[in-house]
Amino acid sequence: MNLTLKIWRQKNASDKGKMVTYPVTDISEHMSFLEMLDVLNEQLIEKGEEPVAFDHDCREGICGMCSLYINGEAHGPDRKVTTCQLHMRMFNDGETITIEPFRAKAFPVVKDLTIDRSSFDRIQHAGGYISVNTSGNTQDANALPIPKKNADLAMDAATCIGCGACVASCKNSSAMLFVSAKVSQYALLPQGQVEATDRVLNMVNQMDLEGFGNCTNTGACEVECPKGISLENIARMNREYLKATIKG
Amino acid sequence: MAKTTFRKSSVGKKVLMALTGFFLMFFLLQHLTINMLSVISPDMFNDVSHFMGTNPIVQIALQPVLMFAVIFHFIMGIVLDLQNRKARPVGYANNNAGANTSWMSRNMIISGLVILAFLVLHFIDFWIPEMNVKYIQGDMSGLLEPGVADSGYRYFEELQHKFVSPIRVGAYVIAFVLLALHLQHGFASAFQSVGARTNNNKTALQKFGNIFAFAVPLGFIAIALFHHFTYSH
Ligand code: HEM
Ligand code: SF4
Ligand code: FES
Numbered sequence: 001m002n003l004t005l006k007i008w009r010q011k012n013a014s015d016k017g018k019m020v021t022y023p024v025t026d027i028s029e030h031m032s033f034l035e036m037l038d039v040l041n042e043q044l045i046e047k048g049e050e051p052v053a054f055d056h057d058c059r060e061g062i063c064g065m066c067s068l069y070i071n072g073e074a075h076g077p078d079r080k081v082t083t084c085q086l087h088m089r090m091f092n093d094g095e096t097i098t099i100e101p102f103r104a105k106a107f108p109v110v111k112d113l114t115i116d117r118s119s120f121d122r123i124q125h126a127g128g129y130i131s132v133n134t135s136g137n138t139q140d141a142n143a144l145p146i147p148k149k150n151a152d153l154a155m156d157a158a159t160c161i162g163c164g165a166c167v168a169s170c171k172n173s174s175a176m177l178f179v180s181a182k183v184s185q186y187a188l189l190p191q192g193q194v195e196a197t198d199r200v201l202n203m204v205n206q207m208d209l210e211g212f213g214n215c216t217n218t219g220a221c222e223v224e225c226p227k228g229i230s231l232e233n234i235a236r237m238n239r240e241y242l243k244a245t246i247k248g
Numbered sequence: 249m250a251k252t253t254f255r256k257s258s259v260g261k262k263v264l265m266a267l268t269g270f271f272l273m274f275f276l277l278q279h280l281t282i283n284m285l286s287v288i289s290p291d292m293f294n295d296v297s298h299f300m301g302t303n304p305i306v307q308i309a310l311q312p313v314l315m316f317a318v319i320f321h322f323i324m325g326i327v328l329d330l331q332n333r334k335a336r337p338v339g340y341a342n343n344n345a346g347a348n349t350s351w352m353s354r355n356m357i358i359s360g361l362v363i364l365a366f367l368v369l370h371f372i373d374f375w376i377p378e379m380n381v382k383y384i385q386g387d388m389s390g391l392l393e394p395g396v397a398d399s400g401y402r403y404f405e406e407l408q409h410k411f412v413s414p415i416r417v418g419a420y421v422i423a424f425v426l427l428a429l430h431l432q433h434g435f436a437s438a439f440q441s442v443g444a445r446t447n448n449n450k451t452a453l454q455k456f457g458n459i460f461a462f463a464v465p466l467g468f469i470a471i472a473l474f475h476h477f478t479y480s481h
Contacts, residue, residue: 006341006342008341017338019341069340069342071342071344072340072342072343072344072345072347073344073347073348077347098341098342100340100341100342103336103338103339103340104335104336105334105335105336105337106335109338169348171332171345171349171354172332172335172336173332173335173336174258174332174335176258204257204258204259205257207258208257208258211334211335212258212335213258213331213332213334213335213336214258214261214262214328214331214332215258215262216262216328216332216353216356216437217353217433217436217437217440217441218349218350218353218354218433219348219349219353220345220348220349223347223348223349224348230447231440231445231450232445232446232447234440235440235443235444235445235446236443237259237443238259238262238263238440238441238442238443239443241257241259241260242263242442242443245254245260
């Protein structure tokens with residue numbers, strides 16, 4: 001396949017940046033989107049040009065680093081995949097593909113297509129944990145009976161990889177899906193109860209401080225999330241938040 | 249850690265948006281019911297209008313609550329929209345929003361502002377004249393001709409007069425079409441905001457919301473058209 005790529009180039013955080021057009025040749029339809037970008041970068045280096053900076057790590061859909069806005073959608077046109085799992089067979093020979101970084105005030109661009117998602121880390125630090133002593137005589141997790149339904153829902157919520165596609169797709173740059181997944185995975189389990197009140201208040205507070213927008217329930221996040229995190233988690237977080245506010 | 253209050257947090261604002269939305273939807277139903285009487289029986293419409301217009305509980309307790317809900321809802325809606333725009337200072341060159349969201353959900357502010365424009369017109373049309381007659385001129389009788397006891401109530405007459413103008417009826421229709429779009433998203437959205445939507449009830453909520461969003465505005469439109477085409481003098 002031969003393609004035309006329109007890619008966001010930005011030297012550093014303070015550079016204004018712009019879309020630049022590159023042709024790329026000899027792409028196999030079996031390649032992943034990131035492999036296609038590797039080929040582009042090789043071709044750029046051969047020509048003596050600066051390669052395009054983009055994030056990636058595991059290349060198997062679990063780390064959440066490979067965050068690209070492709071043809072107007074987070075992680076591209078396919079559903080429930082990250083950019084590293086997106087195959088070039090989703091595109092046609094001769095197609096023009098736009099590639100942009102995830103956009104949000106809380107996700108500033110570092111260089112080209114790489115962004116700073118440390119706002120997510122700070123939200124996690126605000127309450128996305130349980131306090132357990134690691135003294136050596138920790139209680140066996142299986143000793144606590146947990147309804148199968150709740151275990152499954154908690155597991156589903158815990159599959160969130162923190163990629164930020166929910167924020168990128170949301171017209172409000174809201175982080176509700178991410179935060180609600182992190183709140184839900186604990187809210188559904190007995191281990192999460194002790195700190196439940198502080199957790200939801202602190203995490204929502206940190207989310208607001210980071211400059212994410214307000215959710216208007218458009219549902220873009222759920223459609224674009226590579227892990228299929230459900231909007232139900234947002235409703236659950238809203239309940240948890242109401243409960244916590246009443247408890248104080 | 250510095251905690252934002254409920255009212256200032258993003259979740260809290262959404263909940264308040266939803267609660268005022270619920271209240272307004274309930275109010276719409278009540279309003280539609282009374283308007284329907286104007287088609288069924290002018291006398292009944294007159295009696296109920298007079299009751300609503302002069303009952304102290306309605307006037308002193310419920311009316312201010314309604315005003316507060318409307319004002320709160322649209323100011324908060326505008327504030328949220330402005331905040332949300334700021335959350336993405338650099339936009340996308342290519343954004344395929346239609347791939348994952350409905351037009352209605354993305355444009356609540358547009359449908360909302362059209363409804364607001366209509367509400368202003370509605371105030372000038374009905375509310376200000378009512379307040380003038382009742383509280384400035386001090387005529388609480390509700391009679392067609394002040395002081396003439398057998399002249400009958402004025403409400404039905406006034407209603408019919410309003411719907412003579414095709415321009416007013418046109419504006420009315422447009423506003424209610426936009427209200428339908430607002431509620432097509434807003435109904436189920438409000439349940440989500442207060443945490444009441446689940447994967448089990450979401451399909452039912454959306455279906456019921458669609459019916460509500462279609463039927464209520466259609467009712468208002470039908471009544472306006474009925475008076476427009478049946479009135480003759
Ligand atoms: C009778 C009139 C109205 C009714 C019944 C109504 C109803 C609703 C409902 C049920 C919602 C969903 C709330 C939620 O998602 O939690 C909503 C959202 C919204 N409304 Fe209204 N509304 C009305 C008038 C207005 C007006 C005049 C404006 C003016 C700007 C407006 C602006 C908005 C906006 C921007 C939203 C989305 C905000 C968000 O989801 O956070 N609405 N409305
Ligand atoms: S909720 Fe989905 S889209 Fe959002 S960060 Fe988690 S995995 Fe990514
Ligand atoms: S590179 Fe890890 S999820 Fe794509």
